[in-house]
Amino acid sequence: xxxxxxxxxxxxxxxxxxxxxxxxxxxxxxxxxxxxxxxxxxxxxxxxxxxxxxxxxxxxxxxxxxxxxxxxxxxxxxxxxxxxxxxxxxxxxxxxxxxxxxxxxxxxxxxxxxxxxxxxxxxxxxxxxxxxxxxxxxxxxxxxxxxxxxxxxxxxxxxxxxxxxxxxxxxxxxxxxxxxxxxxxxxxxxxxxxxxxxxxxxxxxxxxxxxxxxxxxxxxxxxxxxxxxxxxxxxxxxxxxxxxxxxxxxxxxxxxxxxxxxxxxxxxxxxxxxxxxxxxxxxxxxxxxxxxxxxxxxxxxxxxxxxxxxxxxxxxxxxxxxxxxxxxxxxxxxxxxxxxxxxxxxxxxxxxxxxxxxxxxxxxxxxxxxxxxxxxxxxxxxxxxxxxxxxxxxxxxxxxxxxxxxxxxxxxxxxxxxxxxxxxxxxxxxxxxxxxxxxxxxxxxxxxxxxxxxxxxxxxxxxxxxxxxxxxxxxxxxxxxxxxxxxxxxxxxxxxxxxxxxxxxxxxxxxxxxxxxxxxxx
Amino acid sequence: xxxxxxxxxxxxxxxxxxxxxxxxxxxxxxxxxxxxxxxxxxxxxxxxxxxxxxxxxxxxxxxxxxxxxxxxxxxxxxxxxxxxxxxxxxxxxxxxxxxxxxxxxxxxxxxxxxxxxxxxxxxxxxxxxxxxxxxxxxxxxxxxxxxxxxxxxxxxxxxxxxxxxxxxxxxxxxxxxxxxxxxxxxxxxxxxxxxxxxxxxxxxxxxxxxxxxxxxxxxxxxxxxxxxxxxxxxxxxxxxxxxxxxxxxxxxxxxxxxxxxxxxxxxxxxxxxxxxxxxxxxxxxxxxxxxxxxxxxxxxxxxxxxxxxxxxxxxxxxxxxxxxxxxxxxxxxxxxxxxxxxxxxxxxxxxxxxxxxxxxxxxxxxxxxxxxxxxxxxxxxxxxxxxxxxxxxxxxxxxxxxxxxxxx
Numbered sequence: 001x002x003x004x005x006x007x008x009x010x011x012x013x014x015x016x017x018x019x020x021x022x023x024x025x026x027x028x029x030x031x032x033x034x035x036x037x038x039x040x041x042x043x044x045x046x047x048x049x050x051x052x053x054x055x056x057x058x059x060x061x062x063x064x065x066x067x068x069x070x071x072x073x074x075x076x077x078x079x080x081x082x083x084x085x086x087x088x089x090x091x092x093x094x095x096x097x098x099x100x101x102x103x104x105x106x107x108x109x110x111x112x113x114x115x116x117x118x119x120x121x122x123x124x125x126x127x128x129x130x131x132x133x134x135x136x137x138x139x140x141x142x143x144x145x146x147x148x149x150x151x152x153x154x155x156x157x158x159x160x161x162x163x164x165x166x167x168x169x170x171x172x173x174x175x176x177x178x179x180x181x182x183x184x185x186x187x188x189x190x191x192x193x194x195x196x197x198x199x200x201x202x203x204x205x206x207x208x209x210x211x212x213x214x215x216x217x218x219x220x221x222x223x224x225x226x227x228x229x230x231x232x233x234x235x236x237x238x239x240x241x242x243x244x245x246x247x248x249x250x251x252x253x254x255x256x257x258x259x260x261x262x263x264x265x266x267x268x269x270x271x272x273x274x275x276x277x278x279x280x281x282x283x284x285x286x287x288x289x290x291x292x293x294x295x296x297x298x299x300x301x302x303x304x305x306x307x308x309x310x311x312x313x314x315x316x317x318x319x320x321x322x323x324x325x326x327x328x329x330x331x332x333x334x335x336x337x338x339x340x341x342x343x344x345x346x347x348x349x350x351x352x353x354x355x356x357x358x359x360x361x362x363x364x365x366x367x368x369x370x371x372x373x374x375x376x377x378x379x380x381x382x383x384x385x386x387x388x389x390x391x392x393x394x395x396x397x398x399x400x401x402x403x404x405x406x407x408x409x410x411x412x413x414x415x416x417x418x419x420x421x422x423x424x425x426x427x428x429x430x431x432x433x434x435x436x437x438x439x440x441x442x443x444x445x446x447x448x449x450x451x452x453x454x455x456x457x458x459x460x461x462x463x464x465x466x467x468x469x470x471x472x473x474x475x476x477x478x479x480x481x482x483x484x485x486x487x488x489x490x491x492x493x494x495x496x497x498x499x500x501x502x503x504x505x506x507x508x509x510x511x512x513x514x515x516x517x518x519x520x521x522x
Numbered sequence: 523x524x525x526x527x528x529x530x531x532x533x534x535x536x537x538x539x540x541x542x543x544x545x546x547x548x549x550x551x552x553x554x555x556x557x558x559x560x561x562x563x564x565x566x567x568x569x570x571x572x573x574x575x576x577x578x579x580x581x582x583x584x585x586x587x588x589x590x591x592x593x594x595x596x597x598x599x600x601x602x603x604x605x606x607x608x609x610x611x612x613x614x615x616x617x618x619x620x621x622x623x624x625x626x627x628x629x630x631x632x633x634x635x636x637x638x639x640x641x642x643x644x645x646x647x648x649x650x651x652x653x654x655x656x657x658x659x660x661x662x663x664x665x666x667x668x669x670x671x672x673x674x675x676x677x678x679x680x681x682x683x684x685x686x687x688x689x690x691x692x693x694x695x696x697x698x699x700x701x702x703x704x705x706x707x708x709x710x711x712x713x714x715x716x717x718x719x720x721x722x723x724x725x726x727x728x729x730x731x732x733x734x735x736x737x738x739x740x741x742x743x744x745x746x747x748x749x750x751x752x753x754x755x756x757x758x759x760x761x762x763x764x765x766x767x768x769x770x771x772x773x774x775x776x777x778x779x780x781x782x783x784x785x786x787x788x789x790x791x792x793x794x795x796x797x798x799x800x801x802x803x804x805x806x807x808x809x810x811x812x813x814x815x816x817x818x819x820x821x822x823x824x825x826x827x828x829x830x831x832x833x834x835x836x837x838x839x840x841x842x843x844x845x846x847x848x849x850x851x852x853x854x855x856x857x858x859x860x861x862x863x864x865x866x867x868x869x870x871x872x873x874x875x876x877x878x879x880x881x882x883x884x885x886x887x888x889x890x891x892x893x894x895x896x897x898x899x900x901x902x903x904x905x906x907x908x909x910x911x912x913x914x915x916x917x918x919x920x921x922x923x924x925x926x927x928x929x930x
Contacts, residue, residue, distance in 0.1 A: 267814060300673035301615055304637040304816050309669050474637075481819055 004030045004252075006284035006510060007272055009259050009297075010450070010489065012040025015288035016242035017503035018488040018510075020071045022286075023249035025511045030280060031251060032272065034258035038243050040288070040449045041456060042498055044236025048436035050386030051326035054235040056445060056456070058375050058393040059085065059344070060498055062224030067500035071245040078241035079232040081381035086343040087228075089192035090426055094335050097193045102126065104193050107340065114188040121187040121197075128172045129222035131160045139505055140468040140476045140493050177463060180214040181351050195348035199371050203397060204456035204496060206317045208358030209351045213463040220461065224499060228344060230380050262287070262298040268483035269298075283517070284510045288489030288503065290316065290451050290458035291471035294480070302482050310472035314491075315465065318442030318454030319361050321399035323419045325392040326435040330379070331427040342379035347372040347422055348397075357398045364404040366415060371397040372422060389435065394419055401442040401453050412439045457496025458489060470495055478506040479513070486510050547572040550597045551686040551744035555752070559762050566765060569662070569682075571598035574764035581867075583767035587730055588868055590759030591692040593751065594768055596736065597744070600645075600662055601685050604655045606676035613647060613655050616670045618799055618821070620812040624649045629713045629725050632807055633799055635817030639824045640787035640796025642666060643780050644804075646727060648715050656681065660780040661789070670816060686744035690751065691734030691771075693919075694758035696927040699724075699735060702754035707735070708926040722747065726927075729768060731775030731918040733927050773862050773873060776835060776914030778802060783833060783861040783875050797877075798824045801831040803914075832883030833861070835914040836890070838872035839907045841865055844892040849876050853891045853906055857882035860892065866916060873916045874909070887911050 004027075008019045011033035019031045037043045041056045068078070087099040088107065096107040102122040106112045135157070141150035161169050175183050180201035184194045198209040201218035208214070231238035243253060258275040262285055271281035287294040291311045300308055333341060348354055348371040357367035373395040378384040384391055396419055403411055416439045424430050442454030451458055459465050468476045471491045478486045478493075488506030490496040548571045550556060559577050566575040573595065576583060586592045604612060614621040617632040624630040626649050633644035645659030657663070664680050671678055690698060699707055707724055710716055715725035721743050728734030739747045752760065772779070780786050787796035798821060799808050808821060838844050843865045849858045858878035866873045874892075876883075882890070894905040921928050 267819070301611065302814050304819075305615075305666070305669040305672070306637040308672055312672065 002030075002280050004028045004280060004282040005514070006030075006286060007032065007280060007282040008286045008288065008488065009262075009272065009294075010034075010040055010288035011038040011243065011253060011255075012288050012449070012489060013042045013239065013242060013498050013500055014489040014503035015040070015286070016239070016246055017067055017071065017500040018286050018288065018507040019251045019253075020242065020246035020249065021504060021507035022284075022511065023246055023251040024070070025507070027284075027511070027514070029246070029251040030282070031246065031253045032257040032259055032274065032280075033253065033255050034450065035448065036255050038253065038255070039235065039239035041445070041451070042235050042239055044234045044239065047324050047391060047438055048326040051389065051391050051436065052234050052236060052384045053324045053326070053391040054377070054393050055324070056322055056440065056449070057498055058235065058377065058395065059228050059230055060238065061228040062221070062497045062499045063229075064500050064504065067504045070504070071242070073241045073245055076241045076244040076248065078238060081230045081232040081377070082342065083227065083229045085228040085230065086340065087196060087346060088336065088340050088343055089196040089346045089348060091192045092349060092425065096336065097191075097196070098340070099193070099196060107336065112193070114193060117188045118193060121184070124168070124171070125183075125219060125222055127164065127168065128175070129219045131157070131164065131172065132219060132223040134160070135467065135494070139478065139509065140470070142468070142477070175215050176219075177213055178215045179210050179212055180218050181209040181355065183215045183218070184209070185351060190350045190352055192346070192349055195350045195354055195371070196346050198351040198354050199346060199348045199373070199397065202354065202358070203373070203395070204320050205460050205462065206315065206319045206361070206455075207460065207462060208355045210355050211358075211462075216463050216466070217461050220466070220494075221497070224494075224497060230375075230377055232381055232383070234377060234381065234384050259297055262294070262485065264298065264302050264482055267302070269485045284484050284486070284514060286486045286488040286506055286510060288487075289491070290314075290455070290489070291475070291487060291491040292316070292452045293450055294487060294491070298480070298482060298485065304481070307472070307475060307481065310474070314471050315460040315462075316451075316453035316455040316458065317460075318401045318445060318451070318456065319358075319398050320445075320456050321396040321415060321442060322438075322440040322445075323394040323396060323416060324438040324440070325394070326437070327390045327392055327430075327433040328435050329388065329433050330376070330390050331392070331430045331433055333427045336426075338379065341376055345372075345374040347374070347426075354397075361398045361400045364400050364402050366400075366403065366411070366418065367398050368418070369422060370399065370418065372419060373397070374423070394423075399441060401446070401455075403441075407441045407443045412441065415439055415441070458491040459495070461495045466495065467493060478502075478509050484513070548683075550595050551741040552595050552597065552688070552748050554745060555748045556595060556762065564764065568598040568765070569600060569660075573598055574762070576764035576766045577762045580764070580766045580770075583761065583763040584770050584867065586759060586761045587692050587763060587767060587771045588732070589693060590761065591690060591694040591698045591755055592761055592763040592767075593748075593755075594689040594691065594763050594765075596687040596689045597685075597741075599658050599682070599687060600660065601681040601687075602657045602659075602663060602667055603679040603681050604657065604667070604671070604676055605653055605679075606674075607653060608671075608674035608676045609653045609655055612671045612674050612676050613657075614812065615674075615815055616667070617647065618808045618815060618817070620809040621647065621649075622812070626651050627715055629715050629727050633802070633804060635799065635821065636787050636796070637817055637820060638787070638793070638796065639798050639817040639820030640793075641780075641784060641799060641802060642788050643786050644778070648725060650715065650717075650723070661786050666788070684741055686739055686741045686747070688737045688747060688751070689728055689734065690737060691728045691730045691732060693733060693921060693928065694760075695734050697758045697929045698751060698755040698760055700929065701758070702750050710735075711925045712923045729775060729777055730771040731915050731922060732771075733919070733921045733924075770864050770866075773864055773875065774866050774868055774915070774917035776875075776916055778833065778875065779862070783877070797831060797833075798829065800824060801829045801833065803833045828880070829884055830880050831858075832878050832880060834876050834878055834883045835912050835916065836860070836874040836876050836892070836909045837912045838863070838874055838892050838894075838909045840872060840894075840905065842894050842896045842905060842907070843872050844874055844894045844907065844909075847892045847894050849878060849882070849909065850891045850893060850906075851882055851886060852889050857886075857890060869916050872907075873912075883911070
């Protein structure tokens, strides 16, 4: 039987980052991936011959620079086609808003009444987010810990809070558990600008702008940087650089290798078994899968009933779908030049519209007007398409996992039609340019990536599932109760979005435990 | 994650005709027989059911337990049925002891813990078949059992209302069974359980430290069972008893009661009130070698750190039982308190169970004193009585384990 120091389950960005760091630390590492394509939710693919598109996630806005440095990704081929994309929030009346580096203006050039208020709000939120930012690469503290490091971490949080000053600290605590709707509309009028900010608060999650805690999710997003970057060569190239970084240090990657079970003996992992029956041994197993799937693969019997109860109640109803298009030519958007089209286009006309769209989702219905985040990555990176033509990648916020009547072909067509109708309001004739299209529902996301509920973040990113509560109370420090088993993906702190911090933190802890283990053996 | 894994129902669906939660205390299936016999009409609540505290005189009932035969209605006990291919795995996951060692037709006493290693409850586990268990316990456990069973192929069913139970205890209890036409139970060993016919199951179990049986029937057959035993018991001094007399016998037998001698961690508001099996002096019931069970990792840690408390058996000088008394070391340092006590008519001395805080009861076991307040005909007196550790049980008769059992 083949032996490794560590086995990483899932070749998503977190799995690959963990593998790279473990290999860098001198461990022999095997990554097993059930799909033929690497990348999980960050994978790229060919939507039609010669058209390369991101399958799910389509830009990097939170990728942690420290992880990038430690893995030396630039040396392994990571480059950016465009950094700090501007956001263009489309308005039905053609008065589109451009948001760039915390400032907003109207695309037409005339002044935006809320510009000053928005800039002030953005600055304040960014400052608040700074209090959280330092926590991303840290292991969440134990609240009842005798370890001084946990207490020091908590003390630092208190100190950062004090450093905001009395007025800001008060405001921080006021908005912390409030909702995005109130935080945004207290300062600026409802419209495409407010809608854009609110969309950042709910993207990927089963929550609306009025959902309690959505303000914290917004801060959390801002804490992760905020700049949005397009990797050169698409998401596939980004994943390729991660894989290359791991492999160059000796990590082995097996594709088409679905894990059937995590093997446990005497309360410690001893390896994994693949669906085809082949077993591999390793004293460390890092799972980048969500908590429920990891629980299932390991076996409920190895977890206390309380842990099982908490894990099975992790909220993970996916509500985000994807529509990918291969286009014969660049679509013409009314009143928008090519330079702006290369950025991030949002169709989120107002906070109110966003909440209305979420309402439908709560009852298992497709909203009439979901919010859209649209990218045409081939504008900044022509290498994505052979010859002429473009690819368009559309994130659809609010398409329920539990759709009434189920996700059949008719429902998929309805989702595509809704999205195209919304886009054609601004880009008439878009339909005529379509060479190929893919509709990926939360169900498809679950089937392809394995994420329970098709949830982008492997569990709702809300206050009851963050920090010391992610994925659940008592298991927030990557290590699961079975010795040598770790969560290294979005299910663990700091959660979803393409950050890489979970993989980084888990790998670091696993190596620390390894060292202790070796010491004990010696 | 497949939908089946998330959504598989474990609990049997409740029939639509099931009545609403009743108001007040629910009468026992034996109510029609118990009520006329209860000369004092002295009732107490037990898990939402009407239970007799005494029928006539507690003393007479106690001496019937020790010298004759007694019937005690145990129907209010929580009863859960766990069946299915994974039943053994689920019970083993629940219990601290190795359930695989309880053969079909055997009964095992065990306790179970939460993730922190604190005891949730104790009870008797009846292995009725390879894949068929009945759990009898003091506290409601349906929710907890559903949590423990989640992800396993078992069916849970609450049988508290469906199954009536009678505890037949005392030196002449087998003679009563024989007279009732159940002489074939002579072969039943202690902690054995046998199915007599489709409706009647009998186990050689009890709470008294003496010969005794527990008989289980569907609630609809309760009265017939009572009449059969009552008619057979006339010549053997059979009499009904209430909880007051039974409690005396159970202290003598050294059994602990959840809610009296320890607090279920699920009922404790303060997490520090939880007690580990080691602290309840039940280390023998913890089997670390059987694989994972609920609370195992925490218990390993507890075992390493040593107990914070210790449930001990005490003898106390004098003839005033130290009810609700403090225990002191060297008459001045508080060491713990008494949880159960009586002046034992059979042992002819004061016996008690006490919860001592470490190091008392663990490293320091001598020079213990109990502060007793007692009302001497309208005048309160305070005694500092000497106490010393002793072994449980305080009373256990050889008859309890003889097979075939004594007839008189």
